[in-house]
Amino acid sequence: MEKTEILGILSRCIVDGDANRIKIYIRDALRMQLSAMTILNEGLMPGMSVIGRQFRDNDVYVPEVIMAAQALAAAVKMLKPFLVDRCTGNRGKVMLATVPDDIHDLGKNILGIMLEGAGFSVVDLGVDVPASRIVKALETERPDILGLSCTLTITLTHIKEIIMVVRQAPAGRQVKILLGGLSVTPRFAKSVGADAYGIDASVAVQKALSMVSGSKL
Amino acid sequence: MDVSSNTELQQGKECEGTLVNLLSENEQAIVRHITDLYSTATGLDSEYWLEPASTSPEAQIMMGNAVQTGFCQIIRSTNDGCRRCHYQATKAGRQSFDLGQPYVYVCHAGLIEWAVPIVQDQKYLGVVVAGRLRLWDLDTEMREELGARTRDLGIDADDLWQAMENVPYMSADRVEAASQLLFSSVCYHMGSDYRLLHHQKKLWGERSCMAEEIARQKMVQLQDMSIASRQTVPRKKAPAGANNGQPSVPRRTGTQSPSSFVLVKNEQELIGRIRIGDRSGAKEILNQTLGNIFLYSEDELDIVKARLFALLTNVGRAAVQKHTPWEDLGRLYLDAFQQLQQIVDIESLYIWTVQVFDQLMNEIYISRDNSRFSIVGQVIQYLQEHYAKEISVNDVARAVHLSPFYLSRIFKEELDFTIVEYLIEIRLSAARYLLENSILTVSQIAKQVGCHDPAYFSRIFKKHIGIGPKEYQRWWKTSKA
Ligand code: B12
Numbered sequence: 167m168e169k170t171e172i173l174g175i176l177s178r179c180i181v182d183g184d185a186n187r188i189k190i191y192i193r194d195a196l197r198m199q200l201s202a203m204t205i206l207n208e209g210l211m212p213g214m215s216v217i218g219r220q221f222r223d224n225d226v227y228v229p230e231v232i233m234a235a236q237a238l239a240a241a242v243k244m245l246k247p248f249l250v251d252r253c254t255g256n257r258g259k260v261m262l263a264t265v266p267d268d269i270h271d272l273g274k275n276i277l278g279i280m281l282e283g284a285g286f287s288v289v290d291l292g293v294d295v296p297a298s299r300i301v302k303a304l305e306t307e308r309p310d311i312l313g314l315s316c317t318l319t320i321t322l323t324h325i326k327e328i329i330m331v332v333r334q335a336p337a338g339r340q341v342k343i344l345l346g347g348l349s350v351t352p353r354f355a356k357s358v359g360a361d362a363y364g365i366d367a368s369v370a371v372q373k374a375l376s377m378v379s380g381s382k383l
Numbered sequence: 384m385d386v387s388s389n390t391e392l393q394q395g396k397e398c399e400g401t402l403v404n405l406l407s408e409n410e411q412a413i414v415r416h417i418t419d420l421y422s423t424a425t426g427l428d429s430e431y432w433l434e435p436a437s438t439s440p441e442a443q444i445m446m447g448n449a450v451q452t453g454f455c456q457i458i459r460s461t462n463d464g465c466r467r468c469h470y471q472a473t474k475a476g477r478q479s480f481d482l483g484q485p486y487v488y489v490c491h492a493g494l495i496e497w498a499v500p501i502v503q504d505q506k507y508l509g510v511v512v513a514g515r516l517r518l519w520d521l522d523t524e525m526r527e528e529l530g531a532r533t534r535d536l537g538i539d540a541d542d543l544w545q546a547m548e549n550v551p552y553m554s555a556d557r558v559e560a561a562s563q564l565l566f567s568s569v570c571y572h573m574g575s576d577y578r579l580l581h582h583q584k585k586l587w588g589e590r591s592c593m594a595e596e597i598a599r600q601k602m603v604q605l606q607d608m609s610i611a612s613r614q615t616v617p618r619k620k621a622p623a624g625a626n627n628g629q630p631s632v633p634r635r636t637g638t639q640s641p642s643s644f645v646l647v648k649n650e651q652e653l654i655g656r657i658r659i660g661d662r663s664g665a666k667e668i669l670n671q672t673l674g675n676i677f678l679y680s681e682d683e684l685d686i687v688k689a690r691l692f693a694l695l696t697n698v699g700r701a702a703v704q705k706h707t708p709w710e711d712l713g714r715l716y717l718d719a720f721q722q723l724q725q726i727v728d729i730e731s732l733y734i735w736t737v738q739v740f741d742q743l744m745n746e747i748y749i750s751r752d753n754s755r756f757s758i759v760g761q762v763i764q765y766l767q768e769h770y771a772k773e774i775s776v777n778d779v780a781r782a783v784h785l786s787p788f789y790l791s792r793i794f795k796e797e798l799d800f801t802i803v804e805y806l807i808e809i810r811l812s813a814a815r816y817l818l819e820n821s822i823l824t825v826s827q828i829a830k831q832v833g834c835h836d837p838a839y840f841s842r843i844f845k846k847h848i849g850i851g852p853k854e855y856q857r858w859w860k861t862s863k864a
Binding site: 183185186207211215218219221222227228229230232233236240269318319320322323348349351352353354365366369 | 488522591598677
């Protein structure tokens with residue numbers, strides 16, 4: 167099988183929300199020596215974009231999107247060992263959370279896996295996390311970086327609030343804030359005073375690394 | 384789903400007297416009746432949760448109907464499980480109120496449910512929840528996930544898994560249909576505020592477009608980045624749908640701000656499209672322009688606001704030409720300008736722009752009819768007048784205020800050949816006339832019909848006519864003699 171062919175099939179499995187078939191083809195793709203990043207970025211993500219557009223055009227509805235998300239989660243679970251750089255040593259601690267009223271977490275979870283792979287320890291607070299819980303966790307966990315994920319455009323406003331609350335809390339004054347997720351743009355990240363923005367998980371890992379090494383982003 | 388922020392539970396409306404919730408006895412009877420009917424017809428669980436009439440802690444949210452699903456009975460046998468169901472149901476109710484549609488979701492324990500709101504006088508009064516089924520096969524993976532979701536409830540995992548085996552499966556399209564059915568009946572019987580819900584639904588439609596445009600532009604940027612990082616590798620085909628069929632809005636790379644450049648460029652394109660009556664095409668351009676601004680522009684919100692307002696007024700003025708009385712639009716703009724003052728974030732600004740644009744389109748289309756063909760006619764006229772000069776598709780496109788890409792597309796759709804092919808036809812027929820009737824040399828003729836490379840001219844001529852221009856000239860002269 168050709169490389170483009172298998173990537174096409176993987177994309178199709180996401181669109182069909184077929185969590186069973188996708189596992190078979192992930193295995194095939196790995197056997198063909200495709201890198202996990204290629205599988206993710208050129209097979210799975212394009213499938214998700216198709217679903218997004220079909221949803222916008224009312225060609226599919228939420229149940230299909232739920233199934234697509236399930237298929238992606240299954241695929242990522244299989245890819246996990248291959249997404250990891252096998253970096254040892256402790257690069258620092260990252261705390262991740264999806265903003266209040268938003269339950270999209272696939273992107274955040276992928277980022278979590280890749281950060282761990284790059285040698286960070288990761289504390290994941292989950293989805294729909296209120297500012298108060300973030301502040302409390304900052305006190306107990308004392309992470310170097312706080313990564314906030316936001317997918318919905320309406321929930322962007324929560325980021326602003328969270329950053330304000332975090333910066334006022336003693337435990338949050340020093341923490342570096344990293345933003346990402348579909349609705350976050352560089353412009354937005356800058357306007358709310360975040361320390362960095364990551365367009366995707368790979369870029370985000372680079373930013374996290376330079377944050378802890380103190381070099382310029 | 385986070386359950387620690389339980390404040391939403393106490394968000395009932397303050398009310399005097401002994402009211403427990405905000406529905407009358409009669410209305411409550413109706414809700415109960417609908418949920419009973421629905422359960423009987425579908426064989427699925429359905430229940431309702433009403434908002435308390437007072438914010439006092441004693442005023443617990445009212446719940447109706449008993450839970451039938453064994454799985455849920457086990458979950459609710461624990462305090463935490465009960466609290467989570469409760470929290471999630473009300474949160475889902477508010478979400479569906481906000482969406483103006485049924486909200487289909489995966490519950491905290493992993494089952495598929497849907498929520499529809501009870502709305503009166505623009506207020507959210509409660510929620511009807513139904514479903515409790517699975518979209519997937521039962522496999523080890525699902526068992527693991529169930530374990531992860533319910534581990535902290537202290538329930539026996541085997542019991543729960545056994546109950547899960549009795550949870551019915553339903554296909555995605557049936558879930559969608561069942562949720563719509565519940566939504567319609569609850570809205571109808573509870574006299575829900577249809578206009579408000581419809582408005583919300585439309586709003587989310589705009590949000591979808593906005594988010595997808597951001598997604599598309601991010602994808603383009605990521606592709607550019609990956610190409611830059613492995614420059615030696617030849618550019619491969621873009622992943623499915625990355626940019627397919629999209630008109631030619633200037634592709635952005637790097638981090639420079641697009642600001643006025645993109646706006647001016649797209650303004651011309653918008654005007655062109657509106658003139659030929661391509662409303663969806665115009666909207667596509669608008670969405671791209673907005674996505675672009677929101678993603679890359681580093682300007683202050685106020686500056687973006689001013690630019691967008693100017694864009695809309697310019698487009699309106701140019702697009703209406705003589706058709707729409709300017710005063711009608713004046714009023715529209717005045718209202719829009721007042722709304723604009725209230726806007727403090729990008730999302731609202733996006734939606735404002737799209738809505739004003741829609742109104743603008745309505746005004747314009749009320750007062751005229753359009754035909755793509757008139758554009759094609761203009762193009763043909765332009766080509767006939769200018770073929771002797773060196774012209775490109777870009778020149779033609781500029782003359783009719785459309786992007787080259789888009790113009791080429793409609794030209795091809797209408798006439799079934801491309802602009803360049805058409806231009807070649809015009810040039811060759813002019814060339815044949817000169818070859819037949821003048822004493823000019825082939826290279827002089829080539830020049831006269833706009834081809835500055837005689838070799839290229841000869842090649843094209845031969846390809847189309849079958850013999851080269853010199854031979855043609857000779858042949859014509861001998862045949863005449
Ligand atoms: C899958 C999906 C869902 C799933 C989510 C499942 C899950 N567990 O996450 C479900 C079905 C639950 C869902 C629900 C809804 N969704 Co949805 N969903 C999507 C979809 C199709 C894909 C999102 C996704 O997972 N992509 C794959 C991941 C891997 O990509 P990613 O999140 O962008 O992450 C990458 C980067 O952004 C970055 N990143 C992510 N997080 C972070 C964090 C940091 C710190 C950093 C640095 C980087 C970073 O790295 C990642 C990997 O490179 C999008 C469409 C789209 N085009 O994106 C719609 C979409 C986001 N959803 C949308 C909507 C409307 C909804 C619903 C309201 C639908 C409804 N009627 O119920 C609900 C909202 C629920 C809620 N309150 O949150 C809209 C949003 C519109 C808007 N303007 O906000 C979209 C755009 C669809 C559309 N076309 O309308 N959705």
